[in-house]
Amino acid sequence: MSTETMAAPAASRIEAGPRGAKPKSLTFSRVGIYVFLVLAALFFLMPLWVMVVTSLKAMPEIQLRHIFQWPQQITFEPWLKAWDTACTGRDCNGLKPGFLNSVKITLVGTTVSIIIACLNGYALSFWKYKGANVLFGLLVFGAFVPYQVVIYPLIVAFRELGIFGTFPGIIVIHTIFGMPILTLLFRNFFAALPPELFKAARVDGAGFWQIFFQIMIPMAVPITIVAVILQVTGIWNDFLFGTVFAGRENMPMTVQLNNIVNTTTGVREYNVHMAATILTAAVPLAVYFISGKWFVRGIAAGAVKG
Amino acid sequence: MAQLATAKEDGVAGRPAAGSSGRKPFRLTTLMSIIGTAPLIVTAVGVFFICIIYSFVLSFTNSRIFPAFGAENFVGGEQYARLWSTGRWLISVNNIWFFGLLSIAANMIAGYLLAVFMDQRIKAEDWFRSIFLYPFAMSLVITGLVWRWILDPNYGIQATVRGLGFTDFAFAPLVSADTAIYGLVVAGIWNGVGVTMAIMLAGLRGVDAEIWKAAKIDGIPTWRTYLFIVLPMMKGALLTAFILQCVGVVRVYDLIVAMTQGGPGIATQMPAIFVIQHITDRSNVGLGMAAATMMLLPVILLLGLQVFVQWRANRVKESA
Numbered sequence: 131m132s133t134e135t136m137a138a139p140a141a142s143r144i145e146a147g148p149r150g151a152k153p154k155s156l157t158f159s160r161v162g163i164y165v166f167l168v169l170a171a172l173f174f175l176m177p178l179w180v181m182v183v184t185s186l187k188a189m190p191e192i193q194l195r196h197i198f199q200w201p202q203q204i205t206f207e208p209w210l211k212a213w214d215t216a217c218t219g220r221d222c223n224g225l226k227p228g229f230l231n232s233v234k235i236t237l238v239g240t241t242v243s244i245i246i247a248c249l250n251g252y253a254l255s256f257w258k259y260k261g262a263n264v265l266f267g268l269l270v271f272g273a274f275v276p277y278q279v280v281i282y283p284l285i286v287a288f289r290e291l292g293i294f295g296t297f298p299g300i301i302v303i304h305t306i307f308g309m310p311i312l313t314l315l316f317r318n319f320f321a322a323l324p325p326e327l328f329k330a331a332r333v334d335g336a337g338f339w340q341i342f343f344q345i346m347i348p349m350a351v352p353i354t355i356v357a358v359i360l361q362v363t364g365i366w367n368d369f370l371f372g373t374v375f376a377g378r379e380n381m382p383m384t385v386q387l388n389n390i391v392n393t394t395t396g397v398r399e400y401n402v403h404m405a406a407t408i409l410t411a412a413v414p415l416a417v418y419f420i421s422g423k424w425f426v427r428g429i430a431a432g433a434v435k436g
Numbered sequence: 437m438a439q440l441a442t443a444k445e446d447g448v449a450g451r452p453a454a455g456s457s458g459r460k461p462f463r464l465t466t467l468m469s470i471i472g473t474a475p476l477i478v479t480a481v482g483v484f485f486i487c488i489i490y491s492f493v494l495s496f497t498n499s500r501i502f503p504a505f506g507a508e509n510f511v512g513g514e515q516y517a518r519l520w521s522t523g524r525w526l527i528s529v530n531n532i533w534f535f536g537l538l539s540i541a542a543n544m545i546a547g548y549l550l551a552v553f554m555d556q557r558i559k560a561e562d563w564f565r566s567i568f569l570y571p572f573a574m575s576l577v578i579t580g581l582v583w584r585w586i587l588d589p590n591y592g593i594q595a596t597v598r599g600l601g602f603t604d605f606a607f608a609p610l611v612s613a614d615t616a617i618y619g620l621v622v623a624g625i626w627n628g629v630g631v632t633m634a635i636m637l638a639g640l641r642g643v644d645a646e647i648w649k650a651a652k653i654d655g656i657p658t659w660r661t662y663l664f665i666v667l668p669m670m671k672g673a674l675l676t677a678f679i680l681q682c683v684g685v686v687r688v689y690d691l692i693v694a695m696t697q698g699g700p701g702i703a704t705q706m707p708a709i710f711v712i713q714h715i716t717d718r719s720n721v722g723l724g725m726a727a728a729t730m731m732l733l734p735v736i737l738l739l740g741l742q743v744f745v746q747w748r749a750n751r752v753k754e755s756a
Contacts, residue, residue, distance in 0.1 A: 163556050170550060171567045174626065177582040178570075184585070195595040197586070250476045257469035265473070265480045272484035274735050276686050278711035279728045282494070282721060283487035286503060309479050338468035367575030369690040374712075384577045388694055391581055400585060407581050411574045418573035419566075426569070426634060 185209060185405035192400050208401035212409055216402050218381075218389035225406055228386030232366055232413075234297070235382055239304035240361040244354060247309055251316025252346050256328055257338060266317070273310035277370060288375065295377025303375045304365050312357050319353040320346065356427050363414045363425075383410050488732070495725035503721065515726035525727060528705040531617060535706070536685040539621045543681055544674070546625060547632025552662050554633065555640050569630035576627060580694025583623035584610065613703035616696050620704060624691060628684065632677045639673025640666060675742075682738055686731060707731050 180197055185208050187201040214224040221227075254266055284303070288294035293302065327349075331341045372382040387410045391403045418425050470477070495516070497509040519525050550568060554561060571579065586592045589608035597605040609619035643666050651661040667674075689708040696704045707727060714724030 160556075163553055163558060166549075166553055167558065167564055170553075171564060174567050174571060174630075177586060177626065180586055181582055192591065195591050195599055197592055197596050246475045249472045253469040253472045254476075257465055257472075259466045259469050262469075262473070265477055268480040268484055269476055271739065272480065274683055274739060275484060275488065276708065276728070276731045276735060278687075278689075278708050279491055279732045280483055280487040281712070282715045282725060282728070283490040284483065285715070286490075287482075287487075305475070306479050306483055309476065313476060338465045338472070342472075363573055367577075369575060369577045369693070370712075374716075384575055384690075387581070388577055391694075392697070400591065403581065404585065407578050411578050414573040414575070415570065418570055425573070426565075 181404045181408050184401055185212075185408055187401050189397070189399060189401060208399070208405040209409070211399070212390070212402045212406035216390050216399075216406060217393055218386045219393065225383055225386055225390070225409055228381055228383035229409070231376070231380050232383040235300055235304070235372075235376070235380065236362055236365045236413075238297075239301050239308075239365045240358060242301055243305040243308040243312060243361055244357050246305060247312030247357065248316050248347070248350060248354065249342065250309070250313040251318075251320050252342050253338075254313070254317045255320035255323075256341070266313070269310050270314060273314070277307070281370075281374060285374065295375065295379075297376075297380050300371065300376040300380055300382075303371050304361075304368070307371070308361055308364065312361070315353060315357055315360075316350065319350065323349060355421075355424050359417060359421050359425050362417055366413050491725045491728050494721060495729050497722050499721040499725075501719040501721065511722070515722045519723060519726045519730070522723075524702055524705055525707075525710055527702055528707045528710045528727075529730075531704060532685065532688075532706055535617055535620060535624075535688070536682070538617075539624045540678065540681045540685065542621060542625055543629050543632050544677060546629045547636050547677060548667070550629065550633040551636035551640055554637055565630075565634070568633055571627045572630050574627070576624075576688075576690035577694040579623050579627040580691045583619065583626065584695045587619050610696060611700060613700050616700060616704045620691060620695060623695060624688070627691075628681070631680070635673050635677045635680075636670070639670035642673070643669050675745075679738065679742065683735070686734060 176198075183200055184192065184197065186204045186206070188203065188205050188207065191201060191203070212224055213226055213229075215222055216224045218225075218228070254262055284306075285294060288299050288302075293299035327345060328341065331345055336344070366382075367384060368382065369384045369388065372385045376382060376385070387406050390406050493505075494503055496512060497504055498511045498514070499509065554564060558564070587594075587608065587610050589595065589611055594605060594607045597607070609615040609622075647665060647669070648661070651665055656665070687708060688706055689712070692698060692704055692706050692709055698705045698709055707730065711724050711728045711731065714720045714727065718724075
């Protein structure tokens with residue numbers, strides 16, 4: 131369970147290329163291997179295919195019930211509607227406001243939580259004070275606590291503080307629940323740096339903040355990329371906190387999406403639903419495909435957060 | 437997760453950590469360190485300690501919408517007694533066990549199978565890995581919505597196969613109380629098996645190449661090597677994948693809300709939904725907190741187990 135075995139080495143081993151039984155030429159079993167993998171790949175791709183083709187069909191064509199068929203007539207109408215005019219509960223402004231909210235929440239939430247976690251990890255690696263380990267143990271324990279156990283006390287506390295249902299509220303909540311895994315990530319990264327680096331800086335008379343800003347932050351770029359991927363996808367995909375803590379004004383896209391689909395009045399516009407789903411998935415998917423191997427590292431390290 | 441906390445202990449111990457010994461005089465840098473980690477302190481103590489205690493205490497009160505701590509509000513174990521006689525909760529507990537066992541087993545088996553097949557020096561490994569992993573980038577809300585659409589009896593797989601002429605074909609897991617949970621399992625696996633595969637593939641490739649040579653010389657068939665020699669050697673990866681999934685199962689919420697909303701009826705209720713409903717719509721915080729405390733129980737047991745395994749492993753290492 132340590133990030134040692136999970137994060138960087140895990141990913142680099144994945145990239146190191148296959149090992150194990152050497153393949154002979156194209157044999158019966160080789161064909162079997164590819165058949166299995168291709169079938170598995172089809173299973174994984176099928177929902178994406180269905181989403182895309184459904185979102186490009188007009189409602190009459192959907193009524194024909196050929197869920198896997200490429201549209202006879204491509205229309206982008208559902209996409210426009212999902213973005214601009216679909217109803218989420220009472221409002222009918224499409225996903226647009228939710229998208230902007232999600233962008234704001236993700237940008238600010240990611241930045242704040244990573245700055246804090248980086249500082250935490252640095253302090254815990256080089257400036258351990260008495261009781262720091264206990265605090266850290268408690269924090270890591272927090273990574274495994276079901277959200278439902280602490281959510282009500284947090285609602286009460288946020289109400290008292292006047293940040294329940296506000297933008298700062300949702301940022302604080304993401305910072306809190308991102309902290310265990312992010313701090314762990316940064317702590318293990320800093321702890322693995324050569325100690326000479328720190329010693330030399332100390333000899334030169336650098337203090338807590340100088341070492342942090344001038345040495346550690348520039349060193350921490352690779353792990354920060356992993357952390358950014360982890361937080362961006364995590365915060366963007368969040369649903370529970372958005373529902374409970376964000377408030378109507380800051381409702382993120384996932385919550386809006388769920389409302390669009392579950393609006394019970396009128397005809398269910400499956401094409402609009404699927405277009406909305408793709409729009410909501412677009413950002414994490416883009417992060418996934420652009421970041422490639424970094425994403426694998428991020429999830430290997432951060433799947434704990436779930 | 438003691439392992440998590442102590443993972444890097446060796447690396448840190450020999451470090452010139454000022455103020456770490458406690459015997460040294462209190463330095464300015466220690467103060468800076470405490471200031472720097474103030475959010476950590478607040479979160480660790482305030483959220484993961486005080487909030488849990490607070491929830492626990494509330495579970496012994498008859499709080500409705502707001503927390504009530506008056507002497508007359510303390511009702512002892514009444515909420516727990518009530519919880520365990522509430523049909524909705526009993527179904528939730530049954531469901532989480534069933535869903536958990538089924539989805540974890542399926543996920544581990546499918547993940548290992550995929551990892552083994554991916555390990556056969558195949559072409560386009562990157563492509564396959566990308567395809568198996570991409571669902572994990574999407575939220576469970578999206579996963580739930582997509583699979584709900586595919587499993588919709590009037591439009592999805594059932595309708596398509598019927599359209600091909602098999603008019604008796606029935607495949608509509610989500611509309612029946614008996615089968616809805618299988619639909620959730622399929623969607624959950626679609627979302628998460630790629631991660632399991634990635635972890636297990638890393639584990640597979642961490643096994644010493646010599647083992648493979650030795651097995652080959654002994655003439656052991658490849659499949660037996662994978663099953664009986666390599667699999668037991670990758671305990672770390674297996675445990676990682678297993679714990680990740682346990683945590684995910686206990687928390688499962690988004691998927692259910694998006695896919696079945698707990699239905700049909702209350703057939704796919706889960707503890708996480710039970711808690712949220714009782715602190716919001718149903719305004720019965722006392723009962724909700726009793727349920728939340730029960731949710732914490734398996735997590736603590738799991739962590740305890742992990743600490744125990746770790747402790748024993750350390751002892752074996754020391755005595756060796």
